[in-house]
Amino acid sequence: MADIAQTAHSRVIARRSPWGALIRNEDWWAIWIGLGLIAIAVALFAGGSSIKWIAVAPQKWSHLSELRQQLKQHGLQYAALFVLWSVSFGIGAAALGIKISRFLPAFLLVYLAAGCIYFLGLWDQAAHYNLEPPLVALGLGLLVSNTLGVPRWLDPGLRVEFYIKTGIVLLGASLPLTLIAWAGPVAIVQAAIVSLATFAVIYFAAVRLGLDRRLAATLGTGGAVCGVSGAIAVGGAVGAKKEEVSVAISLVVVWAIVMIFVLPLVARALHLSTGVAGAWIGTSEFADAAGLAAAPPSGGYAGNVPGIAGNPDAAVAAFTLMKVIGRDMWIGVWAFVLSLIATTRWERTGIHSKSRAAEIWNRFPKFVLGFIVASAVVTLVARGFDYAAYKKEVVPALVAPLQSFRTWAFTFAFLSIGLTTRIREFASIGARPLVAFSIGVLVNVVLGFVLSTQVFNEFWSRLGQ
């Protein structure tokens, strides 16, 4: 008995150790991998070399013969890239408690499928057929998982958040710190307006429909702040029932996937510039991974669809600023405030929970720090170059290879979203939560649209230029 108590106590201390989180937390591993790759890339660049050999990516092709030629010419590089990703993600997965012997075979299939999708996206007719890699990856994954089914041995390799967070850290290397400082405050203001309004609408609609306040808060945060992550953070903070958390997760996932396809199409139909479209998606999509699947197609319309202006990269930049800086960072505050209200104002559940301000940091999405550090590092490296030299030297040797790594990581994530979304496994949602959440979605989308295209239109358009 004493041994059990001692083991439990040690486990508690280990779990609660601030240093233990650095190796047992997915956010921190995304930082180690993302910043590790950036550090190697910067070191090679400083030494007059480049990491670009291993950051291999498909090039435009027209005929299958060209595709074969690329594979023949760069086969060794693709194999080396697989080893690099396997080691990086494999070590991280092992530290998280996922057996590496189960992770690697699954990841091999994810890598091969992502490679095929990446190559398909570089076909010169891909844009004509709307074969955007994020949408193809997602659509293919959804089709397979909901018709043929996905074997369970693949599950360890389908780590959506691990891949997307690593990609976001790498994305920081493409955004100057000055841009984050310039656009960050506007993103925070716009996101705060929409988040507060959306939460209020969902919460009060749910309470009015007779739903429990804890479910109402979980639904509201899922719709207003950061999707499934918001739902689990607040669901735990307020002590929601297990099935209430399941309902919120199901609603967020279904609506987020619908929005991945709807938002880019509407942005295209309305000829929104890339920066404006990215800001809208950042305000109105529910999850990072979902938004990062929706934003690139909106950016890709620039130059391909008449009437759509802006830099193709601006959609992803605006989305990331809005979602990561404007919404994700504040989840700990939402969880703390709602737990305080739940413990002091709402009916008791039989479980006594404490509201601790320390939860704001505990729940802080740490990968955001990696994103900002990555931006600072590359901004510092590029400081000694004028614009022409930056384009000629820094971009091909440093920034472009890091963008290639990022695209790979995002493609792994998009494929994993589809393959892990098994609609038949979702909780039975019920009409009242569906109605309350859907009203919030409507308000969120309309308000986000008005703020992006009217109130802050000039700002986001400038970002796109």
Place this chain on the structure above:
Amino acid sequence: MSPAASPCCLTCKYFKHAPAHLEAALPGLSSLSSAYAAVRGDDGICAVHQRYVTASSVCPAFA
């Protein structure tokens, strides 16, 4: 005694908070988030109350 070492959910046998268990118990969690994420903190499922709670919570059913 620190809060972490007191008889709270974290040391209770009814508290299930292993990430793999949570992802299996909450379908869709791994589609657009993760049980390994920082935002989850140490939250888990209480098998007695069937609630999703913080690890520092306490109740009379502790065992």
